[in-house]
Amino acid sequence: MSTKCRSRLALLCLLCLAGLPGGALRADEPPTQVRFTTNMGEFVVELRADRAPLTTANFLRYVREGFYTNTLIQRVVPNFVIQGGGFDATTQKVKPTHENVVNESGNGLQNKRGALGMARGEAPHSSNAQFFVNLVDNPDLDPVPTRWGYAVFGKVVQGMDVIDRIGSTPTGSVGVFKADSPLKPVIIEKAEILGAGAAPAAPSETVNPPQPDNILSPK
Numbered sequence: 001m002s003t004k005c006r007s008r009l010a011l012l013c014l015l016c017l018a019g020l021p022g023g024a025l026r027a028d029e030p031p032t033q034v035r036f037t038t039n040m041g042e043f044v045v046e047l048r049a050d051r052a053p054l055t056t057a058n059f060l061r062y063v064r065e066g067f068y069t070n071t072l073i074q075r076v077v078p079n080f081v082i083q084g085g086g087f088d089a090t091t092q093k094v095k096p097t098h099e100n101v102v103n104e105s106g107n108g109l110q111n112k113r114g115a116l117g118m119a120r121g122e123a124p125h126s127s128n129a130q131f132f133v134n135l136v137d138n139p140d141l142d143p144v145p146t147r148w149g150y151a152v153f154g155k156v157v158q159g160m161d162v163i164d165r166i167g168s169t170p171t172g173s174v175g176v177f178k179a180d181s182p183l184k185p186v187i188i189e190k191a192e193i194l195g196a197g198a199a200p201a202a203p204s205e206t207v208n209p210p211q212p213d214n215i216l217s218p219k
Helices: 003-018 053-064 160-167
Strands: 033-038 041-047 075-077 081-084 115-118 131-134 152-158 171-174 177-182 187-194
Touching (some): 033 053, 041 053, 041 160, 053 187, 152 160
Antiparallel strands (some): 033 041, 033 187, 075 177, 081 131, 115 131, 171 177
8 A cells, every 4th residue: 555545544534533523532531331221230331432433423322312212132142142222112113213334343343252243234334223242252243354244342341241141031032023032021221321421412313224133143
């Protein structure tokens, strides 16, 4: 890569960061943490805006808007992942979302146990609101030169015992979910940003693109 190309790439990265809430990231700023309260307990995730700035900004917008309140952990696959954050717990209907976010799976973060990632459909850039937590190391979800992976943008730093408890709950066909859904609903009661940066988001328009329904292990 030429010096001119590298300079242009560096400038583009700086412009992207400057466009995020709060401006460019500062090295001395602690990572943002988000606490999820569920009917099975609490867990806290720490976000990696330094590695996944677009995904983190997208996720925090939903948290600030209260989007995850009263949503389901609708998919549990033992020894794989738990997935949620897209379906209303009362109606089981998909909630309207913002535009999809660019896939940042090439950021060097891996789908290790406890890693927080973005759910998506078969299209690589189809993530919006739904997220998942890895119950075990899932290297098949990481990118390789021939295909996109599933973007990791954080990790569980407290409450992994709660994640494991959710991950072992009995599942089956429930309502609109044909398989792998908890027989007793697992509900996200709220998600809140800890410390600085917890100001509510300004109202913004939502769209309703197709929602991802599975984390597909690309073996």
